[in-house]
Amino acid sequence: MAGDLLDNQGRGDVRWSFPPIHPEGRKFGLIAVVISLGFLFGLDWEIVGWPLLLLSAGVFAFFRDPERVVPQDDRVIVAPADGLVTLIKQVEPPKELMIDDGTEHSGLQPGPVTRISIFMSVFDVHINRAPVAGTIRRVIYIPGSFVDAGLDKASEENERQHILIERMDGLKIGFTQIAGLVARRIVPFVKPGDTVGVGQRVGLIRFGSRVDVYLPAGTDSKVMLGQRIIAGETVLAEIGTQKLIEGVAQ
Known part of the structure; x- marks a missing residue:
C-alpha cells in the first residue's frame, strides 16, 4: 500500500503500477479522450475514433512521471x-x-x-x-x-x-x-x-x-x-x- 517502507535489503511490498501522470499533461490527455469519444459516439466514426483513443493513451504515457532513485554523492x-x-x-x-x-x-x-x-x-x-x-x-x-x-x-x-x-x-x-x-x-x-x-x-x-x-x-x-x-x-x-x-x- 502507499506509504509502505522499502529498503535495499528487500524489505517492503511493491506492486507494478502505471507511473503517475504529470499535471502538465493531464489536460492534453483529457482533450484527446474527449475528441476521440466525440468521433466514436457523437459522429459514429469508429475508423477515426478508435485510433484517436489509442493516441490518447499515448499522450498520457508521454507525460508519465516515474519516481527515481537519485545518487546521494556530492561528487x-x-x-x-x-x-x-x-x-x-x-x-x-x-x-x-x-x-x-x-x-x-x-x-x-x-x-x-x-x-x-x-x-x-x-x-x-x-x-x-x-x-x-x-x-x-x-x-x-x-x-x-x-x-x-x-x-x-x-x-x-x-x-x-x-x-x-x-x-x-x-x-x-x-x-x-x-x-x-x-x-x-x-x-x-x-x-x-x-x-x-x-x-x-x-x-x-x-x-x-x-x-x-x-x-x-x-x-x-x-x-x-x-x-x-x-x-x-x-x-x-x-x-x-x-x-x-x-x-x-x-
Missing part, C-alpha cells in the same frame, strides 16, 4: 534527461551562461568544456531533473527554429532554455533544454533564486527534444555515445575526474 553529476547520448564534444559554453547578467552572480568561465547531448524521443520520459543540488542562478529562454534535435547545430539554432545551477561550494553547472522537430514548448518549473535538490524536477519539453549538459572544466564524461541513460539516476560525470572510458557497441 557526481546525474543525468537531467532520459534518452540517448548522441554527442560528446569539447565546446565553449553558451554565451548566455557566461556573460555578466547584471546580478552579483557570475556565469560559467570561458574555455572549452565537455558537452553531453541527450536526445529524447517521443517514447522517453520528458520530465527534466536537476543534475546537481544548488541554487538556480539563471533561466534564460531563447526563441529559435525547430530543426532535428539530433543535429549539432540545434544547440545554437533551435528554441532553447538555459539553466544555471550554483552548488553550495560555488561550482556552477549549466544545461540547456532544446526543442526539436516535434517539440513546440519548453515548460520551466523553476526560476532564479529557487533552491533545488539533485534529481529534482525542473521542467519538461513537449513531444521530442534534447538536453545539453556542460560539465565543469577538468571533468570528463562517464557515459558513452549510444548509451541510454535515465534522468535522476545515471551518473554523467564525477567532478574533477578525467578518464578514458571504453566500451563495446552491442
Whole structure:
C-alpha cells in the first residue's frame, strides 16, 4: 500500500503500477479522450475514433512521471534527461551562461568544456531533473527554429532554455533544454533564486527534444555515445575526474 517502507535489503511490498501522470499533461490527455469519444459516439466514426483513443493513451504515457532513485554523492553529476547520448564534444559554453547578467552572480568561465547531448524521443520520459543540488542562478529562454534535435547545430539554432545551477561550494553547472522537430514548448518549473535538490524536477519539453549538459572544466564524461541513460539516476560525470572510458557497441 502507499506509504509502505522499502529498503535495499528487500524489505517492503511493491506492486507494478502505471507511473503517475504529470499535471502538465493531464489536460492534453483529457482533450484527446474527449475528441476521440466525440468521433466514436457523437459522429459514429469508429475508423477515426478508435485510433484517436489509442493516441490518447499515448499522450498520457508521454507525460508519465516515474519516481527515481537519485545518487546521494556530492561528487557526481546525474543525468537531467532520459534518452540517448548522441554527442560528446569539447565546446565553449553558451554565451548566455557566461556573460555578466547584471546580478552579483557570475556565469560559467570561458574555455572549452565537455558537452553531453541527450536526445529524447517521443517514447522517453520528458520530465527534466536537476543534475546537481544548488541554487538556480539563471533561466534564460531563447526563441529559435525547430530543426532535428539530433543535429549539432540545434544547440545554437533551435528554441532553447538555459539553466544555471550554483552548488553550495560555488561550482556552477549549466544545461540547456532544446526543442526539436516535434517539440513546440519548453515548460520551466523553476526560476532564479529557487533552491533545488539533485534529481529534482525542473521542467519538461513537449513531444521530442534534447538536453545539453556542460560539465565543469577538468571533468570528463562517464557515459558513452549510444548509451541510454535515465534522468535522476545515471551518473554523467564525477567532478574533477578525467578518464578514458571504453566500451563495446552491442
